Amino acid sequence: MTFPGVLLHEQAREYYWEGQGNVSLKSFYAGRALYTLGQGYYAVDDTCYLLVNQDQPYTIAIEAEQPVESLCVFFEPGFLEDAQRGLVTPMKTLLDEPTWPIDRKLHFFERTHTRDQQIASALARLRLASSEHEFSSIDLAMTMYDLAVSLLQVHMNVYKEMEALPAARSATREELYHRLYLAREYMHAFFDRPLEITELATVATLSPTHFLRTFKQVFQQTPHQYLIGVRLEHAQHLLLHTDRQVTDICFSLGFESLGSFSWLFRQRLGCSPSAYRQAKR
Numbered sequence: 001m002t003f004p005g006v007l008l009h010e011q012a013r014e015y016y017w018e019g020q021g022n023v024s025l026k027s028f029y030a031g032r033a034l035y036t037l038g039q040g041y042y043a044v045d046d047t048c049y050l051l052v053n054q055d056q057p058y059t060i061a062i063e064a065e066q067p068v069e070s071l072c073v074f075f076e077p078g079f080l081e082d083a084q085r086g087l088v089t090p091m092k093t094l095l096d097e098p099t100w101p102i103d104r105k106l107h108f109f110e111r112t113h114t115r116d117q118q119i120a121s122a123l124a125r126l127r128l129a130s131s132e133h134e135f136s137s138i139d140l141a142m143t144m145y146d147l148a149v150s151l152l153q154v155h156m157n158v159y160k161e162m163e164a165l166p167a168a169r170s171a172t173r174e175e176l177y178h179r180l181y182l183a184r185e186y187m188h189a190f191f192d193r194p195l196e197i198t199e200l201a202t203v204a205t206l207s208p209t210h211f212l213r214t215f216k217q218v219f220q221q222t223p224h225q226y227l228i229g230v231r232l233e234h235a236q237h238l239l240l241h242t243d244r245q246v247t248d249i250c251f252s253l254g255f256e257s258l259g260s261f262s263w264l265f266r267q268r269l270g271c272s273p274s275a276y277r278q279a280k281r
């Protein structure tokens with residue numbers, strides 16, 4: 001059994017590339033990378049992954065003080081479609097027609113996703129295999145299949161999320177979902193900047209009032225509340241994994257004052273940033 005794809009496992013402090021290729025999953029460790037796909041910006045770090053469709057032009061940029069580890073998985077054309085067929089096709093049909101022509105490529109919603117347990121486990125096995133070269137081709141192919149099944153489940157869940165959007169037509173819901181996630185990804189990519197509602201609405205190509213209303217319907221909080229949450233998540237990471245001063249962390253994340261940062265942190269976590277660092281470390 002041949003390996004149904006390509007693994008790229010590298011480390012770099014600075015890196016830039018632009019191009020296109022097969023359907024691919026982008027993941028990173030000990031740092032983050034910034035991707036651009038069309039009009040969208042996507043920050044990928046230790047907590048998430050990004051799916052890029054086949055033949056989608058994109059750029060990647062890494063600028064970090066310490067080496068950032070990347071693990072990118074490129075799927076062989078037709079592999080994901082075949083995995084999907086195995087999930088949704090009756091067994092008798094699979095036995096009668098073990099091979100079939102691919103008449104339509106899968107198209108994924110290009111957005112970041114939190115790594116669930118199944119995807120994190122599959123990526124960990126591929127990461128280990130790439131480093132130690134002790135896995136057989138059959139083991140690697142099975143891991144790729146496990147990863148594909150998990151990605152297809154996430155793909156189906158995205159459609160369920162879209163069904164809850166306030167629009168009658170399926171195509172309208174899909175377009176609205178895409179625009180709202182452009183703004184969400186933009187917030188994750190540039191959370192340390194002072195972002196205004198008008199800027200985010202422009203990214204989503206929506207009026208400010210329409211953007212505010214639909215964003216809250218989809219994400220159950222206002223854009224401002226969401227942005228504060230993103231900043232506080234990064235604050236927790238910096239407090240635990242760096243020795244930077246609390247004041248330095250505060251202003252590097254886009255908070256306007258140390259007082260407001262400390263108050264918001266205490267509201268969310270139940271203690272001050274300094275107490276959080278001391279307790280967790």
